[in-house]
Amino acid sequence: MTLLNSPEYLQIPVHVRSFCYKMPFVVKQEPYLVAICVVSHIQATIICSQQHDLQIRTRSGGHDFEGLSYVAEVPFVLIDLMYLREIKVDVDNQTAWVQAGATIGELYYSISQKSKTLGFPAGLCATVGTGGHFSGGGYGFLMRKYGLAADNTIDAHIIDVQGNLLDRKGMGEDLFWAIRGGGGASFGVIVAWKINLVPVPSKVTVFQVARTLEQNATEIIQRWQLVANKLDERISVWMGMKRVNSSQHGKLTIQATFVSTFLGDVQQLIPLMRKSFPELGLVREDCTETSWIGSVVFMNAGLVGSAGNESPEVLLNRTQFRMSFKGKSDYGRKPIPLEGLRGLCHFLYDNEVRGAVQFVPYGGRMDEISESEIPFPHRSGYIFHILYSVSWQEEGDTAGS
Structure with a gap:
């Protein structure tokens, strides 16, 4: 175990992914003690915390949206699991x-x-x-x-x-x-x-295709809402919306980006997409065949702003994602109507802070598992998951946009 302000602890990268929880306006207390330890020390920490009326926060990766694994409004002990990595x-x-x-x-x-x-x-x-x-x-x-x-x-x-x-x-x-x-x-x-x-197959196909409002993004988004959860279960096409500079005189516009992993080769993927989602206009040149681990590197790259063609060792970098952001999840049972999409675009236009919305399709295996199988109830009947987020730049931020 180590005290928060001890020299040993200050040399260790702290797993605070969202810097907004280190800002003065966040009501919080610093942990009374930080325990970075083996299993037996965790057991001792739990018992000692009870004796001294201290709550416990447990931090694994530090990604929870509300910062609950490293902040609190009451005296607490932080158990950091960073050395339990076998x-x-x-x-x-x-x-x-x-x-x-x-x-x-x-x-x-x-x-x-x-x-x-x-x-x-x-x-x-x-x-x-x-x-x-x-x-x-x-x-x-x-x-x-x-x-x-x-x-x-x-x-x-x-x-x-x-x-x-x-x-x-x-x-x-x-x-x-x-x-x-x-x-x-x-x-x-x-x-x-x-x-x-x-x-997983030895060959996996990934793609990332962007469309702006000037390229009929609104109509493509509407179609995505109708088909994404009904596609072949080997296909998962995620869709994100954000504000970008248009190629037309640098004016602001909204861009929809469609990112996908397909468990198969490109010759199988293209006919499936042309049949079920021709509005996207996917062509072979948009696609990259890779291994499953290559697809993981590709998807992770979109978050950290890298090229996506790094070696798998990049996945071992525990400090590549640190930024100031706020996120909130939601779940959809029905497609968002055109009026709602226009309102969403208006919000993304007007927001001074960088806002983005990500849609993750359900369906496939998710429809087959009972809502009571585990405490995660969002199964059959839900067509997508929504992640609303805003982000801003602070000193020390390392993630891509």
């Missing part, structure tokens, strides 16, 4: 044990070093910690084929309020149900997950 991949049984302090980027990289035809359905930002990501559900580009990260979690190690280290059998099925989508930190400190790996 990953054991079992190719023969298509499973892996991953400690909760590991990032999903580190997990993806470890899988790719053992197999070219196994993957895992989790998020696209490599610096997200597995501890919080899996316990919140964990959606990504493979969810239309395989569901959420939490749907593919088969065991866990958790330290309960009494300091007991429990596996799935020891904690019981009710608690194991609750920590997969219900927020693991609500029930104890998760220190490791056992997951099922999923088969």
Whole structure:
């Protein structure tokens, strides 16, 4: 363990992803103690915190939108899992044990070093910690084929309020149900997950296509809302909207960007897209064939502003995403009407802070899993997930736009 202001702690990169929670206007207290420790020290920290009437915050990757893993309004102890990062991949049984302090980027990289035809359905930002990501559900580009990260979690190690280290059998099925989508930190400190790996083809296709309002973006967005959740489950086409400078005299306009991973080659993808989503106008030149791990690097690059053709080792960089932002999630059951889209565009035009909206299609496997299977209820009937976000530049920000 180490005190917050000790020399040892100040030399360690702090996992604060959204700098807005370090600003003076945020009501908060600094942690009384930061515990960066092994499992036995976590057990001792829990017991000592109870004796001194201190709350506990658990930080894995530090990506939670409200900063709940590193700020509080009451005295608290911060348990940082950054040194619990061991990953054991079992190719023969298509499973892996991953400690909760590991990032999903580190997990993806470890899988790719053992197999070219196994993957895992989790998020696209490599610096997200597995501890919080899996316990919140964990959606990504493979969810239309395989569901959420939490749907593919088969065991866990958790330290309960009494300091007991429990596996799935020891904690019981009710608690194991609750920590997969219900927020693991609500029930104890998760220190490791056992997951099922999923088969992926040796060749995967990705694309990123942008259309502005002058290029009929509004009509394409409307069509996307109708078809994205009904496409072949191997296809996941995400759509984002933001304000950009138009090529026409530098005027501001709204751009819709369509980003996709397809579990197959480009010769399979193009006919499927032409049949179900011809409005996008996808052509072979828009597409890149790569490996599954290559597709992960490509998608992560969009967040950090890199080229997307880096080696998989880029996924091991735990400090590539640090920015000032505010995010909020929503879920849609019906397409947004044209009037609503116009209002959304107007908001993106007028907002002085950089605003963006991301739409993630559901359907496929997500329609097949019961809303009560785990505490993540957004299943059949939901056509997309929406992420509203605003961001701004501060000193030390490192993420792309």
